[in-house]
Amino acid sequence: MTEGWRLCPAKVNLYLKVLARREDGYHDLVTVMQPLTLADELRLTPGQGLSLECRHPEVPSGPRNLVWRAAEAFGAATGQVPQVHLELVKKIPVAAGLGGGSSDAAGTLLALNDRAGTPLSAEKLHELAAALGADVPFFLQRSPAVGRGIGTVLSPLDLPPYWYVLLNPGLAISTAWVYRNLDLKALAQTGAPLPAAWDGDHPEAWVANDxxxxxxxxxxELRELLGELALAGARAQGMSGSGPTLFGLFLEAEAARAAARRLRQNFSGWITVTRGLTQAEGEATGRVKDEWSENF
Structure with missing residues (x-):
């Protein structure tokens, strides 16, 4: 019998500017991250010790999974191994630049903390999340934010509930490879400008990704797909994270659905229409249903 559940939303990077390479190998950056109604589902049932089940063929069910590592980190911080069986139902594509693994880890921390009567403070959860990965702290708050530093210094951001067409052609792209090949000197001259404000009425003025x-x-071929998104009526378009997922931003649901239908005629990869979660939704609940995500 399911004891609890939590949705773990995907995200898109609407803006990503790389500032400098750090001595620890990470990069300082500025990024705007938008959580989506597209989400994985984490289910919890009572168990003997810790166990994890995921039926996705590309996702491990043991210690190599960030969900497992998050549960272990929670147990170490509280002094008690969670007596729980975790079932992860994947809907977010794997290794797609959408933050699925990071979101699953954050959802695990939040779900276990709720289950245990909230023994850990928000600050402690942030500390545990940051140790698991640079994107994980963002998913603790589940609302749009500007990330600085390596992405763990977060400021809330109020954005309209844009609609998104997501395209994933199934390419395998290494994030480490992308960062290794960045020309930071060239980016200093030609990279994404840092806007004075994040104008929600004119996202086309600032959506960018170094x-x-x-x-x-x-x-x-990804550049060609971005052109197709523009031709399909996207208000702005770009790549999320290091790719390969691309997004087109739309102001209304039907415009996004019409674009997805048009793109499906010549694109054989994964296409989904989803909506951005607002700041109010993120603050209200971790269980916003994903009825506003639709595959094409």
């Missing part, structure tokens, strides 16, 4: 300089050069 990582496109590497990924699109290696995979020109």
């Amino acid at each position: 990582l496109e300089t590497v990924t699109l050069s290696r995979y020109p």
